[in-house]
Amino acid sequence: MQIFELPDSTEGASPKMAKSGKKLKKVQKSSKAADLALAEDSSSPSPKKKMLKKKASLNGSAPLTNIVSNDKSHSAPAVNGAKAPLVKKKKLRKNKSKKLAREEAQHKPSTSSNHDGAAPPKKKKKASSNDDMKLFEDDSDGEDDDDDERMETLDTLNGGAGDDDDDSSAGEDAFSSDDDADASDLPIERKSKILERKAKRDEVMAEAELQTNIQRAEMYKLPTIDDVERQLKEAPNLQIIRQRISEVFQVLGDFNNRREKGRDREEYVGVLMKDLCTYYGYNEYLMGKFMDLFPNGQELMEFLDANDQPRPTTIRTNSLKTRRGELARTLINRGVNVDPAAKWTKVGLVIYDSQVPIGATPEYLAGHYMIQGLNSLLPVMALAPQENERVLDMCAAPGGKTSHIAALMKNTGTLFANDAKFARLPAVIGNLHRMGVNNAIVTHMDAREYVKIQRQGFDRILLDAPCSGTGVIWKDESVKTSKDSQDVQKRHTLQRQLILAAIDCLDANSKTGGYLVYSTCSVLVEENEAVVNYALTKRHVKLVDTGLEPGIEGHVKYRQYRFHPSLNLTRRYYPHVHNIDGFFVAKFKKLSNDKHKNARDDDVLEGGLGEDADTEESTQAAGGDAKKSANAPKKETAKKENAKKDTLKKETPKRETPKKEIAKKENAKDESVTEEGEKKVAAKRKAPTDAERAKKNKKKNKNKKKRKAEGDADKSSPKNGQQSPKTAALKTGGKKSPGKKSPSKNSPSKKQLKKKKRKELVKQRKEKQAGTTAPVSS
Numbered sequence: 220m221q222i223f224e225l226p227d228s229t230e231g232a233s234p235k236m237a238k239s240g241k242k243l244k245k246v247q248k249s250s251k252a253a254d255l256a257l258a259e260d261s262s263s264p265s266p267k268k269k270m271l272k273k274k275a276s277l278n279g280s281a282p283l284t285n286i287v288s289n290d291k292s293h294s295a296p297a298v299n300g301a302k303a304p305l306v307k308k309k310k311l312r313k314n315k316s317k318k319l320a321r322e323e324a325q326h327k328p329s330t331s332s333n334h335d336g337a338a339p340p341k342k343k344k345k346a347s348s349n350d351d352m353k354l355f356e357d358d359s360d361g362e363d364d365d366d367d368e369r370m371e372t373l374d375t376l377n378g379g380a381g382d383d384d385d386d387s388s389a390g391e392d393a394f395s396s397d398d399d400a401d402a403s404d405l406p407i408e409r410k411s412k413i414l415e416r417k418a419k420r421d422e423v424m425a426e427a428e429l430q431t432n433i434q435r436a437e438m439y440k441l442p443t444i445d446d447v448e449r450q451l452k453e454a455p456n457l458q459i460i461r462q463r464i465s466e467v468f469q470v471l472g473d474f475n476n477r478r479e480k481g482r483d484r485e486e487y488v489g490v491l492m493k494d495l496c497t498y499y500g501y502n503e504y505l506m507g508k509f510m511d512l513f514p515n516g517q518e519l520m521e522f523l524d525a526n527d528q529p530r531p532t533t534i535r536t537n538s539l540k541t542r543r544g545e546l547a548r549t550l551i552n553r554g555v556n557v558d559p560a561a562k563w564t565k566v567g568l569v570i571y572d573s574q575v576p577i578g579a580t581p582e583y584l585a586g587h588y589m590i591q592g593l594n595s596l597l598p599v600m601a602l603a604p605q606e607n608e609r610v611l612d613m614c615a616a617p618g619g620k621t622s623h624i625a626a627l628m629k630n631t632g633t634l635f636a637n638d639a640k641f642a643r644l645p646a647v648i649g650n651l652h653r654m655g656v657n658n659a660i661v662t663h664m665d666a667r668e669y670v671k672i673q674r675q676g677f678d679r680i681l682l683d684a685p686c687s688g689t690g691v692i693w694k695d696e697s698v699k700t701s702k703d704s705q706d707v708q709k710r711h712t713l714q715r716q717l718i719l720a721a722i723d724c725l726d727a728n729s730k731t732g733g734y735l736v737y738s739t740c741s742v743l744v745e746e747n748e749a750v751v752n753y754a755l756t757k758r759h760v761k762l763v764d765t766g767l768e769p770g771i772e773g774h775v776k777y778r779q780y781r782f783h784p785s786l787n788l789t790r791r792y793y794p795h796v797h798n799i800d801g802f803f804v805a806k807f808k809k810l811s812n813d814k815h816k817n818a819r820d821d822d823v824l825e826g827g828l829g830e831d832a833d834t835e836e837s838t839q840a841a842g843g844d845a846k847k848s849a850n851a852p853k854k855e856t857a858k859k860e861n862a863k864k865d866t867l868k869k870e871t872p873k874r875e876t877p878k879k880e881i882a883k884k885e886n887a888k889d890e891s892v893t894e895e896g897e898k899k900v901a902a903k904r905k906a907p908t909d910a911e912r913a914k915k916n917k918k919k920n921k922n923k924k925k926r927k928a929e930g931d932a933d934k935s936s937p938k939n940g941q942q943s944p945k946t947a948a949l950k951t952g953g954k955k956s957p958g959k960k961s962p963s964k965n966s967p968s969k970k971q972l973k974k975k976k977r978k979e980l981v982k983q984r985k986e987k988q989a990g991t992t993a994p995v996s997s
């Protein structure tokens with residue numbers, strides 16, 4: 220103890236330091252040097268300096284203590300080793316070592332060889348295995364061993380000094396036997412300082428690790444796609460794949476700097492696609508969609524990981540029969556571990572675990588709750604049905620949301636629960652009975668037909684549309700591989716048909732409502748924003764706030780698409796963000812029962828994501844409030860052309876179209892949703908160049924001449940007067956012209972008409988010549 224109080228013992232420190240450090244030994248040949256180092260350290264937070272500081276403090280612990288021994292704040296702990304945490308850490312030291320150290324400390328305070336000898340191996344191991352220490356190794360040129368030794372020395376010394384006390388505890392504090400620790404500090408303050416220093420060290424370490432990773436990524440060598448394919452086929456190693464995925468993401472994140480020379484982005488994306496598909500088990504179509512949706516690699520992985528994990532089991536309290544608190548209490552008594560599910564719901568409960576099957580409790584059977592994902596509550600909350608309204612749930616089976624609607628309506632008014640699949644209706648009826656719903660009528664119809672019986676018949680409508688289920692992959696893994704562009708197109712078409720039908724069933728003049736909620740458990744833009752945007756262009760509706768608390772704004776800009784700005788009122792939900800199933804909710808207000816200026820009976824079969832979205836037609840108003848598109852004249856022409864086509868279609872007698880042909884046609888109309896479709900639509904949209912126009916005119920004239928020549932050559936030909944084989948097909952009811960079909964007996968042929976006209980003209984001329992004033996007939 221005396222030793223630590225000796226003011227001149229600083230001199231003794233020098234030899235110790237000289238032995239124990241390589242660089243420091245130079246720096247700290249004298250106590251002054253040590254002092255200097257300490258002073259520098261305390262003013263600088265840099266890792267290198269910090270290290271130096273540590274070394275100084277560790278190396279010169281005895282001398283340093285001595286230096287400041289006059290200063291109570293520093294000398295006290297060393298002297299009263301019993302109180303210093305440093306000393307307390309020594310419990311694990313062997314008595315023998317302690318004694319040795321004490322002796323040495325008392326007689327030869329700064330002889331490093333002695334301290335070295337006293338160093339407990341355990342401590343040494345701990346210090347050398349410290350990673351952040353290692354991170355500094357590069358800079359300090361292999362000083363760590365010496366550091367360890369110095370630490371041990373210090374420990375030993377302190378242990379020695381404090382051996383009166385029963386001392387000792389963790390070595391951690393020993394590392395921080397330091398400069399900025401104050402003797403007057405409370406233990407908690409010391410601890411806090413230690414933690415602060417540790418946090419700083421961690422920070423430095425993390426930064427260094429990041430740099431290392433970056434360097435590694437910079438050097439990443441991408442295998443060829445063939446090699447990857449071969450490897451994935453032969454022996455897919457998930458660890459290697461995951462590593463490659465992360466490497467490629469890093470390269471893509473800083474492509475110019477990190478890519479391998481001569482390799483383009485496509486190659487990286489190609490390899491990434493293969494790896495992601497193999498790792499997560501998706502087909503390339505769906506993975507491509509998700510890669511578009513989450514261009515940030517980390518988020519993509521989070522989303523994909525979340526798709527493989529089940530969501531928490533949640534239930535909805537049936538407010539027609541009980542209250543949430545009461546239900547929770549009853550369930551807890553049955554051994555169910557429950558909690559309120561989220562802040563934004565007053566009826567949701569989350570089940571952590573249960574000793575009884577949650578779908579078979581007496582409360583379940585009595586209809587006190589419904590097992591439902593939390594996402595299912597959202598569209599009904601957005602719909603906010605009121606008492607005594609007429610409400611339609613267009614796609615209701617199995618009736619989870621229907622029963623929630625009934626509860627909010629407090630069993631008043633009339634609730635229509637419809638589904639097109641008969642086999643699913645018993646579930647609806649069963650659930651409604653169990654939940655005590657008595658204001659519902661269950662119907663079995665294709666909802667697109669509902670408009671025929673209930674046009675403008677409802678205050679509110681829920682359209683929880685059939686969809687790809689890409690938000691609930693954890694429930695049905697087959698979605699990963701079963702979805703393709705055709706499937707998504709089909710659903711997209713059906714959804715557009717359903718949404719227009721729903722709007723037509725709404726009464727815009729409803730005193731309390733006129734609202735439609737559209738929802739899907741899909742995350743694909745094709746099934747969500749694109750459908751909503753389509754409805755905005757076809758009917759007098761506008762989007763309104765869903766009133767829902769959580770959720771991410773729907774896309775207004777998505778890749779090359781531009782949707783109506785009000786699409787930001789729609790809400791998206793993701794499993795990796797909200798820990799609920801992937802979901803989409805949009806709420807419309809119907810503005811007028813008049814048909815929209817763009818509305819046509821068959822409009823649902825026209826257009827698509829591409830046509831409605833990226834031509835910016837969408838920016839023409841929902842509710843007429845949007846800016847006019849810059850391409851308006853072009854669009855007007857297109858519309859007129861479409862209208863012409865429509866008239867033609869309507870005038871043309873219906874023909875028996877083979878099934879295949881219909882399907883082909885529908886796909887063709889919808890293909891704008893797919894990428895190939897997008898390209899085609901873009902090509903169609905491209906204005907023809909002058910040269911193209913001239914070429915077209917030339918061709919037209921040539922055809923005209925040819926037709927004339929043909930007409931002259933064979934005036935009796937049935938083709939005479941017909942514009943094209945296509946028109947001929949239309950005129951003959953779609954059947955291909957057999958080539959020699961005489962005109963109908965009832966309708967005059969063109970030839971006859973011409974003859975008649977000529978006769979009239981001759982007659983008029985004659986009359987004129989005769990001096991009559993009869994007007995020339997047109």
Ligand SMILES: C[S@@+](CC[C@H](N)C(=O)[O-])C[C@H]1O[C@@H](n2cnc3c(N)ncnc32)[C@H](O)[C@@H]1O
Nearest residue numbers: 614615616617618619620639640665666683685
């Ligand atoms: C997403 S589920 C509805 C889930 C339901 N809303 C619930 O929460 O319990 C979609 C439903 O739409 C039905 N459906 C599909 N096509 C339909 C159509 N054209 N008309 C009406 N229902 C249809 C399906 O049978 C399916 O039950």
